Amino acid sequence: MAxxxxxxxxxxxxxxxxxxxxPEQTAVIETLLTEATVLQVAxxxxxxxxxxxxxxxxxxxxxIYGSLTAIVRHPKINCNHRLFEQAFTLYRQYPKLSxxxxxxxxxxxxxNASPLYTFDKDLAKSxxxxxxxx
Amino acid sequence: MYQTKxxxxxxxxxPAPLRKKYGLVSGDIVTLEDNGKITIQKSTDLxxxxxxxxxxxxxxxxxxxxxxxxxxxxxLEKYGQK
Numbered sequence: 676m677a678x679x680x681x682x683x684x685x686x687x688x689x690x691x692x693x694x695x696x697x698p699e700q701t702a703v704i705e706t707l708l709t710e711a712t713v714l715q716v717a718x719x720x721x722x723x724x725x726x727x728x729x730x731x732x733x734x735x736x737x738x739i740y741g742s743l744t745a746i747v748r749h750p751k752i753n754c755n756h757r758l759f760e761q762a763f764t765l766y767r768q769y770p771k772l773s774x775x776x777x778x779x780x781x782x783x784x785x786x787n788a789s790p791l792y793t794f795d796k797d798l799a800k801s802x803x804x805x806x807x808x809x
Numbered sequence: 810m811y812q813t814k815x816x817x818x819x820x821x822x823x824p825a826p827l828r829k830k831y832g833l834v835s836g837d838i839v840t841l842e843d844n845g846k847i848t849i850q851k852s853t854d855l856x857x858x859x860x861x862x863x864x865x866x867x868x869x870x871x872x873x874x875x876x877x878x879x880x881x882x883x884x885l886e887k888y889g890q891k
Contacts, residue, residue, distance in 0.1 A: 686874040695859035696871040723879035730883045731872045732865040745853035748840045
């Protein structure tokens with residue numbers, strides 16, 4: 676494999692990096708991470724990874740936080756840091772909120788498009804920059 | 810609040826109390842984030858993340874996501890199947 680590669684990572688790559696349940700694939704990805712200069716991860720791959728960890732592997736919220744912040748902070752991985760650093764902090768802080776709830780509120784804030792209108796009263800009660808519609 | 814001087818090569822030292830507080834040792838990799846100010850965060854080794862997560866793998870086949878079925882599975886679990 677050529678060194679100084681770049682490219683993007685999909686959901687399965689993130690799952691194998693976090694869960695390690697296909698060791699030979701994890702080894703291939705670790706080699707890629709070593710040799711690459713930077714690898715992109717799209718927002719949607721992070722969301723799908725969290726949903727699989729939560730629904731299929733039954734990860735605790737704390738372990739999802741720990742695993743995904745390790746991905747987001749990895750020196751070779753480039754993603755929407757500004758969104759996810761804050762989103763995972765909120766996700767850890769508010770057990771009733773999903774990562775999607777936290778991220779939608781932050782998308783609104785980061786795009787100067789607050790408040791986030793919602794019918795979800797838990798969300799509106801928990802986070803500033805949200806407004807419940809009745 | 811701590812102050813540290815930038816050398817001519819652009820390197821800085823992290824003060825000892827902060828290294829101790831955040832468990833930073835020689836050889837650790839940190840991430841610098843540009844978010845209007847510079848934030849330094851300790852990077853976590855992914856092998857230790859996997860070791861921590863090994864308990865979730867027992868008795869489960871690897872999940873291979875295809876065509877967004879990570880989303881589908883979650884939606885069916887949360888909202889039920891018609």
